[in-house]
Amino acid sequence: MNPSPSLDLKFVRSCFPAFAQELPARTAFFENAGGSYVAGAVLDALTHFYTANKVQPYGASEICAAAGEQMDRGRQVTADLLGVPAETLTLGPSTTQNINTLAVACAAIVDAHAKVIVSEQDHEANIGAWERLCRRTGAEFVLWEVDKQSGELSLSRFRELLDAQVKLVCVTHSSNIIGSVNLVEEVTALARKHGARVVIDGVSYAPHRWPDIAALQPDAYCFSAYKTYATHLGVLYTAPDFAESLDPQCHYFNRDFLQKRLDAAGPDHASIAALAGLGEYFAASHRHHFGESAAPPHEKAQAVSALMHRHENELCAPLLEALREMPYQIIGRNDMRGREANIALFSEKHSSAELSAALAHEDIAAGHGHFYAKRLLDSVGLRDSEDGVLRISFSHYNSAEEVERVIAVLCGVG
Ligand SMILES: Cc1ncc(COP(=O)(O)O)c(C=O)c1O
Incomplete structure (x- = not known):
């Protein structure tokens, strides 16, 4: 048994009906902090x-x-x-x-x-x-x-x-x-x-x-x-x-x-x-990545979640690296230390609505606004907290290819 396998993205996507309609799925979904895709086992139940x-x-x-x-x-x-x-x-x-x-x-x-x-x-x-x-x-x-x-x-x-x-x-x-x-x-x-x-x-x-x-x-x-x-x-x-x-x-x-x-x-x-x-999804993912195990569900969920987390962070790091070279302001930390794969940025040249629309044009979903954390955005002095930030929020079913598409659009808009 490999104690620390990588997350098998093909397996993960096979567990989410959202990806079954179109393979490989074209829409790159980075609105996950707003609500995630639903696992097939949940829909079945x-x-x-x-x-x-x-x-x-x-x-x-x-x-x-x-x-x-x-x-x-x-x-x-x-x-x-x-x-x-x-x-x-x-x-x-x-x-x-x-x-x-x-x-x-x-x-x-x-x-x-x-x-x-x-x-x-x-x-x-x-x-x-x-x-x-x-x-x-x-x-x-x-x-x-x-x-x-x-x-x-x-x-x-x-x-x-x-x-x-x-x-x-x-x-x-x-x-x-x-x-x-x-x-x-x-x-x-x-x-x-x-x-x-x-x-x-x-x-x-x-x-x-x-x-x-x-x-x-x-x-x-x-x-x-x-x-x-x-x-x-x-x-x-x-x-x-x-x-x-x-x-x-x-x-x-x-x-x-x-x-x-x-x-x-x-x-x-x-x-x-x-x-x-949800229990079935975590159990199936644990079985797939670690083999049969008598560990309690709570331990299995933690082990699977650690794989998901590492996968998301590995995808997010290149985005942050690319953003550091572009004319955007990131609110919060600009590397992966002490943060989750949830990025907020804004541009001096374009509104966040424009950035979101440019991504949507390339079939990438990433919203903008204050996401009901308005006091935070007002406190850091964002010029218009209604327009807010562009938020790129990852889930474990995102892929490196999708991140490259985000980088390409943001680089083009500049
Ligand atoms: C950090 C945080 N807390 C609370 C909420 C509210 O959750 P709900 O939509 O279940 O009311 C949200 C929703 O986006 C959130 O992001």
Whole structure:
């Protein structure tokens, strides 16, 4: 067995129906931070639910019982991939909704004497909900500002903001604009010393590196399954002692069920059932790359994700190298150290909309704008945060040939 094989792109693409329509696929898809292609195993599970079991789940009849079993399986598979108990996961409609519900529930642990630290680098989903919580409770909203040049967060600034009044710290694992990875382990350890809870937004991190929640042990961690090759759901992990300290947002008779405490919406049955396909995708990829193994799903997911991550980084490095020679400004780090393959750039000569259109003309999908991290772009002084940056966001199914096409277009536009 090769302990560190390369990612087999042909195999990967065979697992995604998006590539089956046209081989080799012409559209180069670099909009992945917005939402990824969906793995075939997920689509199969979704179709199966809709065709065989689209009924009220959990009943005495065989068909209702089967629907419930499929939903339980989707939840359990996701929990196993993350290495956490199934009841610690809330499977809501989106991360925006999950964080909003979590913030409302946090009124139980925040009062007018409390402070809530929120990073300016975050997507608005992990800022606005906390600002509203502070307005309602009288707590102090403390913005952990980014560096005005680089858009980066610094731990030394975080240390200055921390004190005994801080009850919550809300920070992104990786920026959805500049791709930098934040030291959430250190943030969590420092916050704990002051008795504060930590809410980590992993939406932009999880598609590049499957989160190791079991190792990280945050108070809350969220990501969006529709960006990790699955259905349109927000996955929210909450540590049991944290969830139990909060004001439940479910129907009163469901309060004793940990997995329902933060579920303010009714579950999307089919989308939850389809998560079982994500487990199949990781398992098939592990088998393909490493051979048969009795390792637990969580270890397999980490091993496969490491291959994906290396592949993306190997593709992204030449793009950054080429960009360093071109008349574009990269926001964030201009090499692969401490970042994910998610590049934000702008030009003095062209609007970001023009850059995006030039790429689209060559059948390359890469969007522009502030991607709801508007405060970050305003803080680094971008002239027009609505036009924003051109974002080139990789997934593990991208190819070197696609990157060459991106480089050629950007070089031509100049
Ligand atoms: C970093 C980050 N956080 C949160 C969100 C919100 O996720 P959702 O679309 O599931 O509400 C996004 C969406 O793009 C994001 O990129």
